[in-house]
Amino acid sequence: MKQYNKSAALFFSFLLVFMLFSGKTVHADWFDPLTIHFLDVGQADCILVQAPNGQTMLIDGGDENDADKIITYLKKVGITQLDIVIATHPHHDHIGSLDDVIRAFPVSVLYMPNLPYDTKYYHDLFRVINEKQIPVDRAKAGVRFRMGFSVKVEMLAPKGSYYKHINDYSAVIMIKHAKKKFLLMADAGAEEEKEILSRGGVKADVIKIGHHGANTGTTLDFLKKVKAKTAVISVGRNNPYQFPSREVMYRLNNRKMTIYRTDQLGAIIATSNGKKVMFKTSPIH
Ligand SMILES: [Zn+2]
Known part of the structure; x- marks a missing residue:
């Protein structure tokens, strides 16, 4: 015994x-923290994700004259390689400087929606992809991968193969870090939002508002399902489109959301410990 x-x-x-x-x-x-940087690239998008395990993901690469700004920013925060690059859709304010950015860092894989686009920016991007032999995968609903143990990434859209508006081909990305979720809408509009809602599971803590706050999306229906308390808007100072639209701002304010805008604050940096998300801003434009 x-x-x-x-x-x-x-x-x-x-x-x-x-x-x-x-x-x-x-x-x-x-x-360990997950850090998401919403760079201030004026009337354009560029988002950097640093996972706790050191992996990095770049979502979009600003407009045509943003390369120096983006490369300087990435180097400043210690980026030496980009494990994943996503070109959400081929508009110039999302891929305009992506060719120069991916030339400056080793890239393991690049995702983009299946939408050949006959513009200088698109051809420039493909020139570098071919030069560097970067593997290209299709961005579409259902693509999932992990960044280390604690970060799960899932593409919620595009699901279909034809949309009336180029913006609705946008790769919409959900990033989960333990209990916290970030929904990055690229330039998705109402049609794509509807499609995303039809598959469910859109609840998030932070939403990067679609299409720089244009009234083409961020519908009340969508906001009600996402239930995010915090909105980030990537938008240019005094932009000619008057983004973000009054209607979208009204909807966000009406839902008492905290709003962070790159035109007012510069780069916006969200840090998650899996339970809580903290925000800080950086005046470096
Ligand atoms: Zn855009």
Whole structure:
């Protein structure tokens, strides 16, 4: 009996040490921060994601004259390579400088929707993709991957193969870090929002508002389902389109959302520990 107690005690101490050890490892991964930078690229989009395990993802690459600004910013925050690059859709304010950015860093894979587009920006981008032999995958609903143990990335759209508006081909990306979710809408409009709602699972804590706050999307229906408390808008100072639209601002304010705008604050940096998201801004434009 005594012998049995001794072995049991030994077994449970080993178990305890093992649990503490593995618990600690898991803890470190779950609660190391995820950082999402919404760069200030004027009337354009450029988002950098730094996962807790050191992996990096760049979503869009600003407009045509933003290359220096983006490359300087990425170097400043210690980026030496881009594991994943996503060109959400081929409009110039999303891929305008992406060719120069991917020339400046090693890139493991690039995702884009299936939408050949006959513009200088598109051809410039493909020139660098071909030069550097970067693998290209299709951005579409259902694409999922992890960035380390604690960050899950899922594309919620595009699901279809034809849309009336180019913006509705946008790769819409959900990033989950433990309990916190970020929904990045690129330039998605009402049609794409409807499609996303039809598949469910859109609840998020932070939403990067679609199409720079244009009234082409961010419908009340969509906001009600997403239930985000915080909105980020990537938009240019005194832009000619008068984005963000009054209607979208009204909807966000009406839902008492906290709004961060790149035209007012410069770069917006969200840091998640899996339980809480903190925001800070950087005046570096
Ligand atoms: Zn845009």
